[in-house]
Amino acid sequence: MRYGMAIDTKKCVGCSDCVVACQTENNVPHGYSRDWIAETVEGTYPDLAMEIRSERCNHCDNTPCVRTCPTGASHVTEGGIVKVTHEECIGCGACIESCPYDARYFHPDGYVDKCTFCDHRVKNGQDPACVSVCPTHCMYFGDLDDPNSEVSKKVATRKTKVLAPEAGTKPQIFYLI
Amino acid sequence: MREELITSGRMNPLIDPYLNAWHWQIPLYLFLGGLAAGLLFFAGYFIITGKESKYQTTVKYGPIVALGAIIIGLGALLLDLKHPAYFWQLYTTIRFDSPMSWGAWVLLLTSVVSAVWIGSYLKEAFPKFGCKIGFMRKLLKIVIVEKDTNSWDWKFNWLQKFEKYAQDKRKAWAWVMVVLAVILGVYTGILLSAFNARPLWNSAILGPLFLTSGLSTGAALLMIMTKNHIEKLAYSRIDLLLIVIELFFITHMFMGFLASSEVKVEAAQHFLGGDYTVTFWLNVIILGLIIPGILEALELLKFKIPVIVPGILILWGGMMFRFIMVDAGQVIRYLY
Ligand code: SF4
Ligand code: SF4
Numbered sequence: 414m415r416y417g418m419a420i421d422t423k424k425c426v427g428c429s430d431c432v433v434a435c436q437t438e439n440n441v442p443h444g445y446s447r448d449w450i451a452e453t454v455e456g457t458y459p460d461l462a463m464e465i466r467s468e469r470c471n472h473c474d475n476t477p478c479v480r481t482c483p484t485g486a487s488h489v490t491e492g493g494i495v496k497v498t499h500e501e502c503i504g505c506g507a508c509i510e511s512c513p514y515d516a517r518y519f520h521p522d523g524y525v526d527k528c529t530f531c532d533h534r535v536k537n538g539q540d541p542a543c544v545s546v547c548p549t550h551c552m553y554f555g556d557l558d559d560p561n562s563e564v565s566k567k568v569a570t571r572k573t574k575v576l577a578p579e580a581g582t583k584p585q586i587f588y589l590i
Numbered sequence: 591m592r593e594e595l596i597t598s599g600r601m602n603p604l605i606d607p608y609l610n611a612w613h614w615q616i617p618l619y620l621f622l623g624g625l626a627a628g629l630l631f632f633a634g635y636f637i638i639t640g641k642e643s644k645y646q647t648t649v650k651y652g653p654i655v656a657l658g659a660i661i662i663g664l665g666a667l668l669l670d671l672k673h674p675a676y677f678w679q680l681y682t683t684i685r686f687d688s689p690m691s692w693g694a695w696v697l698l699l700t701s702v703v704s705a706v707w708i709g710s711y712l713k714e715a716f717p718k719f720g721c722k723i724g725f726m727r728k729l730l731k732i733v734i735v736e737k738d739t740n741s742w743d744w745k746f747n748w749l750q751k752f753e754k755y756a757q758d759k760r761k762a763w764a765w766v767m768v769v770l771a772v773i774l775g776v777y778t779g780i781l782l783s784a785f786n787a788r789p790l791w792n793s794a795i796l797g798p799l800f801l802t803s804g805l806s807t808g809a810a811l812l813m814i815m816t817k818n819h820i821e822k823l824a825y826s827r828i829d830l831l832l833i834v835i836e837l838f839f840i841t842h843m844f845m846g847f848l849a850s851s852e853v854k855v856e857a858a859q860h861f862l863g864g865d866y867t868v869t870f871w872l873n874v875i876i877l878g879l880i881i882p883g884i885l886e887a888l889e890l891l892k893f894k895i896p897v898i899v900p901g902i903l904i905l906w907g908g909m910m911f912r913f914i915m916v917d918a919g920q921v922i923r924y925l926y
Contacts, residue, residue: 429599449600451925468598477786483691484679503679504672506611507690513787513924515609518602523673577924579851580787 416492416530417557417585418544419567420467424551427452427465431543431552435469438531438542442521447528448543464590467543467552470495470516470528471576471584478508478517487525492556493585494532499524513580530554557585596925609920615670617912620778621807622663623697624800624908627775628808629656630704634767637760645824647816650715653704653767655811660701667694689781696777700770707763710756717741775801778912782919790857790919793846799839803908806832810882810904813897822897826886829904833883840875857922866918874914878907 427450435441435448448469455462472495479487479495486501487508497508497517502524509517509525520526531541535554539545544552555562560569568587575584604610629652636645668674681698685691708715719734719742721727735745744750756763779800782791806829813825847858860866882900889895 432599445602446600449598451596451598451600453594453596455594468600480687481690481784483683483685483688483694484676485683485685486679501676501679502673503676504674505667505670505690506672507688509605509609509611510920511785511787515600515602515605515923515925518605519611519672523675525672579853580924 414492415557415585416472416494416535416554417564417568417587419553419564419571419573419587419589421549421551421553421567421571421589422464422466423589424549425450425465425467426549428548430546430548431467434542434546435528435531438534439529441526445518445520445526447516447526466588467547468514468516468576469543469586470512471514471582471586472528472530474583474585475581477511477513477582481507481511483507490532492535494530494535495527496529496532497525497527499526513577513582514584598925609923612670612916612920614913615666617909617916619663619666619670620781620800620912620916621909622659622666623693623774623778624804624912625807625811625905626656626659626663626700626704626804627771627778627801628805629653629659629811630700630767630808631771631775631805632808632812633707634764634771637764638768644818645821647818647821648812650711651815652808652812653707653711654715655815656808657701657704657708660697660704664697664701689777689784693777693781696770696774700774703763703767703770706756707767710753710760710763713742713753772801775804778804782915785919787924788919788922789851789853789924790847790860790915790922792854793843795839795843795846799836799843800912802832802836802839803911806836807905807908810901810908814901823889826889826897826900829900830883830886830890833879833886833904837875837879837883853922853924857918860918860922866914869910870914870918873910874907877903878910879904882907 429450432446432448432450436446439447441447448467451466451468453464472493474493476489476495479489483505484501484503486498488496488498490496504519504523504525517525517527534541540554544554553564553567555564557565559565567589571589573587574590575587600606633649633652636642636648642649668677671677680691680694684695718740719736721730733745733749734742736742744753776797779796783793783796785791809825809828809832813822813829816822844858844862847854861870882903885895885900
């Protein structure tokens, strides 16, 4: 079992529905976000290419955030989901410093918080909130170990990229390009 | 030129627009840790080499300052925690992968060892029980009895025995202390270099560089503290040597960055023309290394230089170095 996501940059329109859905679903404090939209414009005028994508914790295979945590609060759970146990977190910030994607933040209550792949929903067979609300259906969530899952098929048949592969964390969110 | 422009909709406090999760507490903690490492290293070293008679300030008073620095440093670390009520969680596990974890343990061990060290020298360092401050007096009286106006002793038999044991085994303690001091000094650098995600920190040279810098701040403080001319002169020479090594390491660090991947070249550019250039070169290189280096070289050539000047400059440079590295390291990142 290896949970992961494929996100179609050709379909994403940057509406931020995933951002709002996550904030509502997970009670994300006002002014914070566990997922966000990034827009890139690349090239030389007039030859420009634009890409819009929804970003979040990549639930990496090689997790510097878990390694540098002094208490074990940051950990990898079932299916490779990276989580933080609030009661064990001392708020030292080591995991924040170690994430090349800056996908973590200090919750106003002190502990570190981040995307959980909505594991409370996944347990019940549902998709993460962001995936389930996307109006263009540009996100696919599922088991990357299962070659027949929708996400595996997308990753197998489309051209993909991951963010900052040079950081060496082996992200498990694949962008379809 | 082909360019990529990224805009992100994320605006998490302390993370965006640039990472600012670590403030003054962490660099102060690193500076004090390095300073303590330096002080303890020299205390242990001069016992091992049997030169303690010449280095009285180093072996008797250095560790007291070091313990104070460690305690203040741990206090700074505690202030940095956003969930400080859970501080004890640090001491429920040892995680070898996490520099934060073994830093916490090394600091604990070092403070215990230096406390024993201080205790074993306390009668020599403070032969008279002259404490005038009321509550301190009461506190000390728990473990100490005043024999007469000129001497005191431990109140409990086991403390006297332990003191004797520590004094007899001084060389062994000295070895433990030197090893711990080196680990502590290197640790202050590794805490940063372990973060692959921050290009500026991710350099293997940071461990030895921070150790050298810690030793030089320790030497500088001892040079200011001691009243003994021979000890002063020795530290002025040691500092000169350490300054040269530090300059070599810093050059090496930048050469390493410039020969590395794009993000690291960019990281180096911040110091070679970018927005950290003036702060870094002025405070760390010129005020913190070159000027004290010149002053100490002049001192060796028999010019009269008040040691307080190079001493303070070295301490200033060492502290600024950590503040700048922690700040700049967070600004320079992979994405956006
Ligand atoms: S994206 Fe960051 S927080 Fe998420 S698993 Fe990777 S390193 Fe950890
Ligand atoms: S902030 Fe919390 S989760 Fe992050 S490294 Fe520190 S203790 Fe671990």
